[in-house]
Amino acid sequence: MADPSSGSAAQDTTTVGQQARLAEVFVMLADTLVADFDIAGLLDLLVRTCVDVIGATAAGLLLSDHQGVLRVAASSSEATALLEAFQLQAEEGPCLDAFHTHRPVSADLSAANSPWPTFAPFALSHGLRSVSALPMRLREQSIGALNLFHDHHEPEIDLRIAQALADVATIGILHQEGARAGDLIIDQLQAALNSRVLIEQAKGVLAATGHIDMDTAFQLLRRYARDHNAKLSVLAGQIAGGTLQPIAVVEWRQPAR
């Protein structure tokens, strides 16, 4: 099991290629955090980095709403969103533990005496074998958690990097567009959660327009946003609000250069 405090193990498990891609991600994050930016795009980038670069099978991010209840804010796929939602419904799981204890949680899902008798079998049935969860902390307060799932036991994952990504998400939420000095974190969490709602509405519009599934709809949304240098949540708002024709996004192909 990966130990977040073990430096030498991390050296062994992070390949040169991974390091280069991670460096790229952090440069991208630094760019992102400078100007007015899009919290939905940032959280999406973070969960995809956990999969594409760190090597997790799936990743999800939960945020606390204004009543302290966790909600799904980002996920690497629809299947992962379902796993996160299942934890919330069952009121047990690694993400909830990391959130409540303010500490990282790592566990083998097939362990005989799992602390999560409902969640562990559900995750196993989805082909997952182990899980790590990192708390998102702001001073003494927990604001959410980042969840990494793996399809094998004892994943060789550097949890320090995952924790760094979770910390970046926390900073991002604090600094998102519209945040003013003196504002309370509750408002910013609400804004982050509402941008997730916007994205889901827009995915539904795209899915029904193009007769495609939700994962494909999200890919089209990301691609159009990237090619047009648009913020994910602004684009989603235009699609759901009816000011941008969804067919333009479904049929968008970047012109060959």
Next chain:
Amino acid sequence: MANGEAEGTSAAPGVGRAERLCQEAITAVDIDGAGLSMMTSAGHRGTVCATDDVARRVEDLQFALGEGPCFDAFTGAGPVLIANVNASRSGEGARWPVFTEAVASAGVGALFAFPLLIGAIPLGALDLYRLRPEGLTSPQLRAAWRIADAAAEALLDVRSGTAMDLPTDVAPVGASYRLEVHQATGMVSVQLAVPIDEAFLRLRAYAYARDLSIDDVARDIVAERLQLSSEGD
């Protein structure tokens, strides 16, 4: 309370509940008055209820002048919290010079506007005021958000005409819908060729009419096991 006897004099279902929520805000958030206004994506807006003349004036002024925190709460999609209306005449409140002047002379010391929305669906705004110029604490802000969410549900009742007169303490929270509900809303808006707010009302009405949970209906729509018809049920 649950049988909605207070609805008798109200023009539409949900209004009685909205009135009770505004009253509840006075003690729960420690404010002096509250007002609730409604908007639709088609641009209709109007005051639904207010606890007193000052609160009603706050609502009416914003619509009459076309400026004020409830409009800004919407465009910024976050609450506008003005702890000191007088001091803000030159700062943040200076964005609405006429409005700020008018509410200050009506005796409003602090004003807090919460946008009521579900993603791209505009529902309305909840405005809370204090006579004393004093900001909200974290627990008060939490209480205000809880009432804002319940008020959003009440506005959905007002718009759909369904008399879902739930006790306020079990009010479903806008953000608490499962992600499939929002996906299904988007799908329905395309399938029925209606705006997103109309799509959500149709989805909600379909679930209520059949005593199904909105989550289950949404899941069936996303899985393409169910498609709502345009007959309006």
